[in-house]
Amino acid sequence: MSPIGGSTRALTRKGAATRRRILEGAAAHIREHGVAATTLDDVLASTATSKSQLFHYFPGGREELLLAVARLEADRVLEDQRPQLGELTSWPAWQLWRDKVVDRYRRQGRLCPLNSVMSQLGHTTPGAQAVVTELMRVWQAEIATGVRHMQGIGEIDSGLDPDRTAAALLAGIQGGVLIQLSTGQTTHLEAALDLGIAHLRGGRLA
Amino acid sequence: MSPIGGSTRALTRKGAATRRRILEGAAAHIREHGVAATTLDDVLASTATSKSQLFHYFPGGREELLLAVARLEADRVLEDQRPQLGELTSWPAWQLWRDKVVDRYRRQGRLCPLNSVMSQLGHTTPGAQAVVTELMRVWQAEIATGVRHMQGIGEIDSGLDPDRTAAALLAGIQGGVLIQLSTGQTTHLEAALDLGIAHLRGGRLA
DNA sequence: CTCCTATTGGACTCATAAGTCCATTTTACC
DNA sequence: GGTAAAATGGACTTATGAGTCCAATAGGAG
Numbered sequence: 247m248s249p250i251g252g253s254t255r256a257l258t259r260k261g262a263a264t265r266r267r268i269l270e271g272a273a274a275h276i277r278e279h280g281v282a283a284t285t286l287d288d289v290l291a292s293t294a295t296s297k298s299q300l301f302h303y304f305p306g307g308r309e310e311l312l313l314a315v316a317r318l319e320a321d322r323v324l325e326d327q328r329p330q331l332g333e334l335t336s337w338p339a340w341q342l343w344r345d346k347v348v349d350r351y352r353r354q355g356r357l358c359p360l361n362s363v364m365s366q367l368g369h370t371t372p373g374a375q376a377v378v379t380e381l382m383r384v385w386q387a388e389i390a391t392g393v394r395h396m397q398g399i400g401e402i403d404s405g406l407d408p409d410r411t412a413a414a415l416l417a418g419i420q421g422g423v424l425i426q427l428s429t430g431q432t433t434h435l436e437a438a439l440d441l442g443i444a445h446l447r448g449g450r451l452a
Numbered sequence: 453m454s455p456i457g458g459s460t461r462a463l464t465r466k467g468a469a470t471r472r473r474i475l476e477g478a479a480a481h482i483r484e485h486g487v488a489a490t491t492l493d494d495v496l497a498s499t500a501t502s503k504s505q506l507f508h509y510f511p512g513g514r515e516e517l518l519l520a521v522a523r524l525e526a527d528r529v530l531e532d533q534r535p536q537l538g539e540l541t542s543w544p545a546w547q548l549w550r551d552k553v554v555d556r557y558r559r560q561g562r563l564c565p566l567n568s569v570m571s572q573l574g575h576t577t578p579g580a581q582a583v584v585t586e587l588m589r590v591w592q593a594e595i596a597t598g599v600r601h602m603q604g605i606g607e608i609d610s611g612l613d614p615d616r617t618a619a620a621l622l623a624g625i626q627g628g629v630l631i632q633l634s635t636g637q638t639t640h641l642e643a644a645l646d647l648g649i650a651h652l653r654g655g656r657l658a
Numbered sequence: 659c660t661c662c663t664a665t666t667g668g669a670c671t672c673a674t675a676a677g678t679c680c681a682t683t684t685t686a687c688c
Numbered sequence: 689g690g691t692a693a694a695a696t697g698g699a700c701t702t703a704t705g706a707g708t709c710c711a712a713t714a715g716g717a718g
Contacts, residue, residue, distance in 0.1 A: 256686095258686070296697050297677080369634050382635070417627035421624055421629075425623060428588070462663075492705070502667050502668060504709085507707070507708080659718100665713075665715090668709100672706090676704100678700080678701070683697095688690090
């Protein structure tokens with residue numbers, strides 16, 4: 247449960263506040279400038295903290311901090327899709343979700359904090375890997391639940407494999423966002439979502 | 453046409469060979485260890501060259517070298533899909549292409565040189581951005597050509613927008629690969645390709 | 659043969675940023 | 689209010705890796 251060392255250290259109210267200030271300051275700086283352009287000193291400066299504080303609360307240094315930011319951003323990704331992601335119970339509801347996703351990434355623009363942090367940490371690092379894998383697992387599961395519900399009410403062909411379809415849809419979203427990072431356009435993201443949903447509807451476009 | 457400076461410098465046969473040795477050595481090291489773990493000194497060591505040589509042929513230093521590697525890898529991506537990508541003229545042909553893509557990325561494993569280089573260079577850098585944008589443009593165009601051909605012979609509903617469909621399919625591929633980088637599985641890539649192609653076939657699974 | 663330019667070696671500089679250390683202050687709890 | 693642990697300030701160390709410089713050699717064109 248606890249981050250890295252596993253040791254549950256005593257945290258006073260003040261300490262907890264400082265820790266959060268550092269974490270959120272780091273996340274903010276990264277969202278704005280990217281990981282590569284974010285040094286520990288930047289974080290310290292923008293949060294009015296000192297080096298000893300940072301290493302006090304994140305003994306693993308930069309890596310531990312980045313990982314914590316990754317967790318934060320991964321959570322945010324799902325948060326930003328709620329409550330629509332959990333209520334895929336009618337075609338209009340799917341459309342609402344689709345729009346929310348597009349909107350979220352359009353707002354985010356060309357800097358994806360999670361992608362940024364991940365490629366810095368390296369996709370092979372156990373910790374980083376776990377964060378992404380878990381995010382994908384939950385995300386895909388919620389989509390699959392939506393598919394199953396629609397199958398239950400006879401709106402989706404029961405011959406479709408919910409998990410596999412959800413996996414494809416999720417891949418489309420990820421790729422759409424990735425392409426957006428370079429092109430600045432959400433065209434691909436929208437196309438992927440629309441095609442995925444159209445396929446669920448049996449080929450009929452909305 | 454010429455890389456960055458635009459100045460066409462005189463290159464003797466020997467010089468051209470050295471330049472290529474550096475470039476390919478860098479690409480190889482990156483493919484194996486990732487960008488972050490690739491220093492200029494690593495490249496020099498593994499190619500038996502000296503610092504003055506590297507900066508002689510890549511005056512822009514590390515950044516120019518990485519960009520050159522990105523171009524190399526971007527070309528390779530399309531090369532690896534030939535000739536199938538250009539021959540999407542029947543359903544079995546689509547399947548062959550699909551298999552080739554999956555196989556290519558399965559082989560590549562969890563280190564994607566292009567993704568690695570891109571996130572290091574930053575998606576906003578004009579040069580890096582251009583490389584990816586161009587790759588996506590060509591890739592998508594070739595898929596779209598395949599769709600149009602199938603529409604021409606009446607195998608795909610002419611109501612489908614070839615470019616938009618190709619965009620969605622491409623997004624699925626990108627996302628599938630991205631997810632594979634963390635999970636190690638090509639499940640998502642395969643699901644995305646299969647769903648995309650199934651949609652083209654009008655919902656019928658292969 | 660000769661001169662100009664390309665090519666090469668490799669030591670050196672320089673900047674940066676992570677991480678360490680210790681002295682000092684604050685807080686929690688009895 | 690006294691004490692032990694937590695919290696803090698900030699200077700210092702250290703590692704690393706990019707980029708510079710200059711002197712020395714090789715190659716090609718006339």
